[in-house]
Every structure is written in structure tokens, then in C-alpha cells.
Amino acid sequence: xxxxxxxxAVIAGAISLTSSCFAADDVPDPDFGTQGFAYLSxxxxxxxxxxxxxxxxxxxxxxxxxxxxxxxIEGNPDxxxxxxxxxxxxxxxxxxxxxxxxxxxxxVVLPDMAPGTQQQQVETLLRLADGSIFVAGSADAFAxxxxxxxxxxxxxxxxKGFTPVSMARTRLHASAVDSQGRILxxxxxxxxxxxxxxxxxxxxxxxxxxxxxxxxxxxVRLAGSAAQGSSYLSSVTVVEGDRILVGGAFESQGEGLxxxxxxxxxxxxxxxxxxxxxxxxxxxRMPDDASxxxxxxxxxxxxxxxxxxxxxxxxxxxxxxxxxxxxxxxxATDATFGDEQTPGYQPLVVAPAAWNRYPAxxxxxxxxxxxxGITYAGPGKQDFIALRTSADGQPDAEFGExxxxxxxxxxxxxxxxxxxxxxxxxxxxxxxSVKRSxxxxxxxxxxxxxxxxGAIDDTIFANGFEGAPxxxxxxxxxxxxxxxxxxxxxxxxxxxxxxxxxxxFPDGSTFDAEYVGDNVLIDDAKLLxxxxxxxxxxxxxxxxxxxxxxxxxxxxxxxxxxxxxLDAPASAASFEAMFxxxxxxxxxxxxxxxxxxxxxxxxxxxxxxxxGGRDDLTTRTFSVAGATxxxxxxxxxxxxxxxxxxxxxxxxxxxxxGAPAR
Numbered sequence: 001x002x003x004x005x006x007x008x009a010v011i012a013g014a015i016s017l018t019s020s021c022f023a024a025d026d027v028p029d030p031d032f033g034t035q036g037f038a039y040l041s042x043x044x045x046x047x048x049x050x051x052x053x054x055x056x057x058x059x060x061x062x063x064x065x066x067x068x069x070x071x072x073i074e075g076n077p078d079x080x081x082x083x084x085x086x087x088x089x090x091x092x093x094x095x096x097x098x099x100x101x102x103x104x105x106x107x108v109v110l111p112d113m114a115p116g117t118q119q120q121q122v123e124t125l126l127r128l129a130d131g132s133i134f135v136a137g138s139a140d141a142f143a144x145x146x147x148x149x150x151x152x153x154x155x156x157x158x159x160k161g162f163t164p165v166s167m168a169r170t171r172l173h174a175s176a177v178d179s180q181g182r183i184l185x186x187x188x189x190x191x192x193x194x195x196x197x198x199x200x201x202x203x204x205x206x207x208x209x210x211x212x213x214x215x216x217x218x219x220v221r222l223a224g225s226a227a228q229g230s231s232y233l234s235s236v237t238v239v240e241g242d243r244i245l246v247g248g249a250f251e252s253q254g255e256g257l258x259x260x261x262x263x264x265x266x267x268x269x270x271x272x273x274x275x276x277x278x279x280x281x282x283x284x285r286m287p288d289d290a291s292x293x294x295x296x297x298x299x300x301x302x303x304x305x306x307x308x309x310x311x312x313x314x315x316x317x318x319x320x321x322x323x324x325x326x327x328x329x330x331x332a333t334d335a336t337f338g339d340e341q342t343p344g345y346q347p348l349v350v351a352p353a354a355w356n357r358y359p360a361x362x363x364x365x366x367x368x369x370x371x372x373g374i375t376y377a378g379p380g381k382q383d384f385i386a387l388r389t390s391a392d393g394q395p396d397a398e399f400g401e402x403x404x405x406x407x408x409x410x411x412x413x414x415x416x417x418x419x420x421x422x423x424x425x426x427x428x429x430x431x432x433s434v435k436r437s438x439x440x441x442x443x444x445x446x447x448x449x450x451x452x453x454g455a456i457d458d459t460i461f462a463n464g465f466e467g468a469p470x471x472x473x474x475x476x477x478x479x480x481x482x483x484x485x486x487x488x489x490x491x492x493x494x495x496x497x498x499x500x501x502x503x504x505f506p507d508g509s510t511f512d513a514e515y516v517g518d519n520v521l522i523d524d525a526k527l528l529x530x531x532x533x534x535x536x537x538x539x540x541x542x543x544x545x546x547x548x549x550x551x552x553x554x555x556x557x558x559x560x561x562x563x564x565x566l567d568a569p570a571s572a573a574s575f576e577a578m579f580x581x582x583x584x585x586x587x588x589x590x591x592x593x594x595x596x597x598x599x600x601x602x603x604x605x606x607x608x609x610x611x612g613g614r615d616d617l618t619t620r621t622f623s624v625a626g627a628t629x630x631x632x633x634x635x636x637x638x639x640x641x642x643x644x645x646x647x648x649x650x651x652x653x654x655x656x657x658g659a660p661a662r
Contacts, residue, residue, distance in 0.1 A: 025451050026388075026400045028407070029427060031091065032449035037409055038092030039434070040065075040445040043103050048072040049443035050084065050107075053123045053137075055420040055431040059601045059627035061090030063424065065431060065445060066122035066135055069109050072441055083110035083122040083137055083148075085156050086445055090424065098156065108156035110135070114166065116143030124175040126183070129593070129600045132159050136185055138171040147172035147187055151206065163206040170198070173234045176598045178242040178268075179561065179635065182209055186233035186246050194255060195230035197222040197248055199266060213270040220270040222246070222262075222281070229255035231262060235299045237307075237598060240497040240563070242268040247296030247309060252283040258292030260285050261311060263331060277331030284333075286313070286345050293320060298362050300370070303494045303565040305329040305487065308337075308393075310359035310372055313347070319355040322348045322374060324362075324393050338393040346393035350385055350404060354378030361421025363428060364630075366568040366657070369396060371428050373421040382415035383408045384430050384448060409446045410436040416446060423596070424449065425628045426569045426657045474652040476540040481524035484548060488520045493652065495520045497563035497633075498544055503642030506587045506610075516558045516644050517546030523648065526552035528578075535619050536576050536650030543648045556580065559590075559647035561635035569596075569630050572655035574623035579608065579647040581618050586610020588643045590636050592622040594629035601627035608645060628657045 028036020042050055052067035064087050071080040085108040087098040096105040113120055117139035126134040133156070136149040147170035151162035158164075172187040185200040199220040201212040208218030222231055229251025236246045244266040249259035260283040265276035272280025285294055293314030300308040307327050314320045324346040326337035338346035351357055351374070360373035368391035376382065384407040388399035395403030409416035413436035420431040431447040474491040488495040500518035504510050521543040529538035545557030556578075566573075579590065587610045594602040602624040609618075624632070636643045 026386075026405050027451055029449040029451045033092030033447070036448055036450075037407075038088055038447045038449075039409075039436075040086050040088060040094055040106050041442060042069065042107060042444075044440075044442055046071070046101065046104055047109070048441050049433070050086065050445040051121075051433045051443065052084075052086070052420055052431050052445055053121060054125050055422045055429060055447070056125060056127060056599055057422050057424045057429070057596065057628070058127060061424060061628075062095060063088040063090070063092075063422070063429060063431075063447065064125065064127075064133065065420070065447075066125040066137075067419075067433075067445070068119075068121040069107070070443075079119050079141060081119045081121060083113060083120050083135065084108070085110070085122070085125075085133070085135070085152070087156075088447065092447065092449065108152075110150065111158070113137075113148040113150065113164070114139035114143065114146035117146060118142050120148070123173050124185075126175055126177055127599050127601070128177065129181060129603065134175065134177075134183060136165075136172045136175050138173075138187070145169050145171065145190075147185075147189075149183075149185065149202070149206070161205055165202065165206055167200070171232075172200075173232075174236050176236045176238050176244075177600070178238045178244075179633065180242065180640075182242075184236050184238065184244055186236045186248070188230075188232035188248075191221075191223070194251075195232055197231035197233045197246075197250070197262070199233065199236070199244060199246055199270065201270065211269070220266060222264055228252060229257065230259075232295075233262070234295070234297050237299045237301055239265070239301065241500060243273055244268075244270075245299060245307065247299050247311075249295035250283050259294055261294045261296050261309070261325075263296060263309070263327065265331065275330065282331050286342055289313075291315065297359050300362050300364060302326075302364065302391075303567060304489075305494075305496060306334060308362065308364075308370060310362040312358050318352070319357070321350065321357045322359040322372065324348065324370065324372065324389065326393065336392060346389065348372065348374070348387055348395075350374050350387060351376045351378060353380060360418045360432070363421055363423045365423075365428070366426045367391075368567070371421070373418045373430050375418050375432070381408070382417055384416055384418040384432060386418075386428065386430055386450070407448050409448065410434040413437050423569070423628070425571070427451070472654045472656070474654075475537045475650060476522055476542050477537060479522045479540060481522055481540065481550065482548065483522040484519040486518050486520075492567040492654070494565040494567075495542075495562060496565065497561060499558065499560040499562070499644075501560050501642050503560060503644060504638055505584060505643060506638055507584055511558075511644055515546075516560050517544075519546060520544060520562065521548050521555065521557060523548060523555050523557075524550075524552050525554040525648070528554045532578070532617075532619065535578060541578075541648040541650045542652075554648065556646040556648060558644040559634070559636055560642050560644045561633065564632040564634070564652075566630050566632070566654065569628050569657040570654045571628055571657045572623070572625035573629075573632060573653065574621055575652040576619060576621050576650050577647055578617055578619045578650075579645050580615040581608040581645075582611045582613060583615030585615055585645045586612075588636055588638045588645045590622070590645065590647070591634070592624060593633045593635075594624040594627060595631040595633065596627070596629050601629050625655075 049070035147167040149165035233248035264281040333344035335343035374385040
């Protein structure tokens with residue numbers, strides 16, 4: 001690839017750096033694996049080829065990969081693939097405590113999920129709130145197509161209390177979990193000679209959620225009229241109100257007449273949300289574009305409520321290539337993003353000699369920039385490609401050459417194929433499969449971690465050379481009482497998804513969304529601080545709900561839920577909360593969950609006292625730590641359903657990822 005730095009020499013130590021803290025952000029981190037590159041191999045007996053489709057970062061920094069293991073049998077060209085989990089330590093070394101095969105440490109081969117099929121692949125994985133791992137994927141070859149899902153313990157063993165899912169004639173590609181612990185899956189299945197996109201919702205025990213969808217079977221079909229063609233879904237994310245945003249492709253013009261970008265939003269019941277894109281489902285191409293191949297591959301929410309989509313498009317001259325686009329919360333194209341020639345869209349020009357190029361994952365970095373991994377096929381050797389853009393989609397000239405870097409993880413071999421991307425403590429992880437030897441049939445799982453020197457250097461300068469970033473405190477005292485809004489950005493935090501949800505109280509009575517409102521409130525509480533001198537800092541607090549009583553008295557307002565998105569990843573956060581307990585509130589649970597994307601990585605909770613008599617005020621500090629996260633969710637439940645105690649918050653403290661512990 002012209003103008004891209006090929007970094008195979010890094011393996012031989014061509015780059016000599018003493019600390020990843022000072023590694024440039026476009027070169028491998030020397031503290032990871034061997035000079036930034038890490039490998040995990042299989043012994044050639046139990047299997048020969050390892051491939052990965054997904055990678056997540058666990059709370060302790062370890063890397064968990066999902067994919068497949070293939071065994072080669074002499075004289076038999078057929079595949080013998082099973083689902084696979086693999087785990088590396090945070091530094092890229094093999095986690096020898098994972099798996100039970102002493103000859104293949106770090107690997108867990110899944111049980112036969114679809115007997116008779118010979119290609120079984122984990123395509124998506126999640127870490128759930130209880131620390132267990134949810135995996136899903138597809139199986140085919142020599143038996144009917146089958147989608148499967150399974151819950152495993154943290155050590156990769158089948159978890160009790162979860163019924164494995166098997167869906168005939170189905171492919172499952174992506175997953176997410178909502179605020180109630182329900183699991184969303186998207187994929188496709190054959191229907192009347194076409195491919196039909198589907199959204200599936202499971203309960204926490206693996207049952208199909210019969211409250212989801214018109215047919216009460218836990219499955220929603222996303223299909224057009226009979227005159228139209230096939231559809232598929234490859235991405236899903238949960239948004240405000242447990243609504244579901246899904247992306248993929250659809251043959252809007254009819255069977256065989258080309259695919260459009262497809263983006264749909266469902267409400268929490270599984271019906272198209274008419275407040276999104278007019279009727280809930282947008283099928284579109286770039287303006288005045290005749291491309292016959294278009295599709296959405298990944299959805300990345302941003303703190304301002306917008307969504308960056310990583311997708312692909314076919315050009316008659318250059319084949320299939322990746323592109324980024326951004327839409328507003330209502331699904332409309334955001335014309336402030338991308339190339340000025342194609343407002344809202346940013347074509348990504350990579351690997352000019354290749355004929356197929358697709359995004360392999362996208363992450364948002366701490367400074368708001370976007371990093372995309374690219375997988376491709378073409379003549380010559382195949383390598384990892386990472387491409388970085390500004391927050392608005394323009395190629396980042398400070399990253400590699402023209403925003404791109406190429407990594408050869410198999411300098412003596414045939415290829416290194418990038419297939420998954422994640423963030424570990426703010427540093428990009430690029431993962432895939434590599435064939436490192438011309439003479440061996442083995443294919444290894446591999447990962448490279450990029451340095452974070454650029455990001456840390458920026459913060460050092462910003463802090464006057466005083467070292468790494470320190471804790472940020474938000475006490476709301478620089479604001480004026482009376483602010484009310486459904487979305488509120490202040491001091492690096494975006495407050496959104498406020499209440500707007502019905503639920504129950506401990507006495508069995510119920511409330512609706514209108515009762516609790518959907519605002520965040522800034523409240524002057526000077527009188528409160530005279531009686532609670534150890535709580536927060538006078539005069540202001542943060543509240544939730546509808547009503548605000550002006551003046552120095554307090555408007556203790558209902559909290560059902562509130563999401564706090566962070567502008568930059570954090571490693572710890574805490575705030576002081578005041579709430580009523582006893583009386584009508586006893587038994588309600590308050591939860592603070594920390595998320596990395598859609599993955600729960602840390603949590604804290606308390607059950608409100610229930611001693612009878614009058615309600616009374618109490619205070620508690622909620623805190624999460626021990627993981628890297630970019631969003632906090634504060635919410636209340638009673639007996640597993642949303643509830644609405646009276647709560648205020650003050651003194652939010654956030655420790656940026658990479659800052660020293662205190």
C-alpha cells in the first residue's frame with residue numbers, strides 16, 4: 001500500500017522504547033506481547049487454525065476473543081470448525097489459567113452447538129452483569145443452517161440456569177444487552193427464497209422474550225413488501241429507553257437490484273419507532289449514488305446522542321471499500337460530518353490494489369477521534385490496517401501516513417488478517433488471524449496494541465508538566481439554579497436518558513413516565529447543607545424529574561434512571577447521593593453501573609432500609625473502579641422493575657484512565 005508505513009521491523013526490535021507511556025499512538029506498544037505484537041497458537045493436534053470475530057476487554061484488562069478453531073484432517077478438505085474462546089493477559093501474554101487443555105493453554109473450544117454442521121463460529125460475545133460470558137454465532141456446512149447462543153462462566157464452562165439457544169435456518173451476527181439484562185441478537189434467515197433480517201430478544205435465562213414483537217415469540221422480522229428483496233442485520237446497540245438501533249442492508253429496489261444502507265430503531269416492545277427516520281426504518285444510499293452494494297457493519301454511539309456508522313459501499317472502479325457516516329439521534333444524515341464533497345459521509349481509501357475492503361471494527365478514542373480497523377482481500381500480502389479520523393470523520397494527518405498505518409504480523413508468512421477492534425485503557429487493540437509460516441499449516445490468533453503516548457503527552461502539556469491527568473470534580477456550584485433539560489453537558493459529562501419510564505413502588509402502586517418527567521435539574525439547596533454539613537458542597541445539587549421548587553430549599557425529585565456519558569474514558573468514578581429510605585421507599589435498590597460501550601464492567605448498589613415508620617433522609621457514596629469505562633448508569637429498581645425513589649446527587653468525581661490511583 002503506497003504511503004503507509006509497514007511495521008514488520010518492529011518485531012525485530014527496530015523501534016526501541018522504554019515505556020508504553022511514551023510510545024507514539026501510531027506504533028505498537030512495546031509493553032504488550034513482543035514489541036507490541038501478541039500471538040496465541042494451537043498445537044496442530046487438537047486443531048490447526050484459530051480465527052477471531054470479536055474481542056472484548058474484561059474488567060481486569062484481560063482480552064477475551066471469540067471465533068473458531070478448525071482442525072485439518074489429512075486427505076479430507078472439509079472444514080471441522082467449532083466455536084472458540086481465547087484469553088490473553090492484559091500484557092498480551094497467554095492466560096494459562098484459562099481452559100483445561102494443558103497442551104493448549106488460553107483456549108476453550110465450545111461444545112458441538114449444531115450437530116452435523118462442520119462450520120461453527122462465535123460471531124459475537126458479551127460480558128454480563130454477573131461476570132458470565134454470553135456468546136452467539138452461526139453454524140452451517142453439511143447440515144441445516146443454525147444460529148446458536150450460549151452462556152458460559154468466566155472460565156468458559158457452560159453456565160447453569162441458561163438454556164442454550166438453537167435457531168434453525170438462522171445466522172446470528174451481533175448482540176447487545178439492555179438495562180433490564182435482556183439480550184438482543186440480530187441476524188438473518190431464509191424466507192420465501194430471500195434473506196430476512198431479524199431481531200431476537202432473550203430473557204436472562206435464555207428463553208425467547210414473549211413480550212417482544214407482534215407475534216409474541218421474541219423475534220421481530222425486518223422485511224419489506226413482497227416486491228422487495230433480501231435484508232440482513234449485522235449491528236445492534238441499545239439506546240435511551242431500551243430502544244434498539246440496528247444496522248445492515250436491504251434490497252429496497254427489489255431482489256438482485258442492489259442493497260441500500262439499512263438503519264432501523266425499535267421501541268422496547270419491538271415495534272418500529274415512528275419518531276426515528278419518519279417510520280422507524282431508513283433505507284438509503286449516498287445522494288445521487290448508483291452503487292449496488294451498500295451496508296452498515298457497525299454502530300458507534302457518541303456522547304452527543306449521534307451515531308457513527310462504519311459501513312461499506314461498492315464502486316465500479318475500485319470494488320468494495322469502507323466508509324463512515326454519521327446520523328443524528330432521529331436518523332437524519334449529519335451533514336457536518338465527513339468529506340465536503342459527500343456531506344455526512346467519509347469514504348476511506350485504503351489498499352488500492354485490493355478488490356474487497358470492509359471495516360473490521362470501530363472505536364472512539366479518549367479525544368473523540370475515531371479509529372477503524374480494515375480487513376481486505378486482494379493480490380499480494382494481506383496485513384492489518386488501522387485508519388484514524390477526526391471526530392468529524394476527516395483522515396487524521398497526525399496518525400501514520402495520511403491517517404493510516406499498516407502492520408505486518410507475519411513477516412515470514414502469508415497474511416495477517418484484521419477482524420476485530422477494542423479499547424484497553426484507552427489504547428486500541430487490533431485482533432485477527434495470522435499465517436506466520438510458509439511451511440506450516442497453522443494459523444494463529446494475533447493482536448497488536450497501539451501506544452497511547454500521544455494522548456498522555458497532550459494531557460501532560462495541559463497540566464503544565466505536572467504528570468498524568470488527575471481526578472476531575474463536578475460540584476455543580478458554578479451553575480445557576482433553574483436549569484432543566486432532557487440532555488445536559490457539563491464538565492466532560494453528558495447527562496441523558498433521564499427517567500421517562502413507568503414503574504412500581506414497594507406498596508404495589510404504579511407510576512407512568514409523565515409522573516417522573518424526563519429532566520435533569522440544577523437545584524439550590526443551601527438550607528439542606530446547614531443540616532447535612534458533611535454532604536456535598538453548597539449551594540447546588542443535581543436532581544431529576546419534573547418539578548423544581550425555586551429558592552434555597554430542596555426539590556428532592558424522583559430518580560428512575562440517568563445515563564452519564566464521559567467525554568474521555570475513566571478508571572474510577574464516585575458521587576455522593578442523598579435519598580429517602582424507610583416509609584414508602586424501603587426495599588428499593590439503587591444501582592450504579594459502569595459501561596465500556598455496551599459492556600458492563602463495574603457496579604455498585606444499595607438496598608434502601610425498610611424499618612417502617614416515616615421516611616427519612618440518608619446519604620451514601622456510590623463508586624466504581626477497577627476497570628476502564630466511558631459511561632455510567634444510575635437507576636432504581638424494586639423487585640426487578642423500575643422504581644422511583646427521591647434522590648439528589650453532588651460531587652461527581654471522575655478519574656481519567658491512565659491517571660495514578662489516589
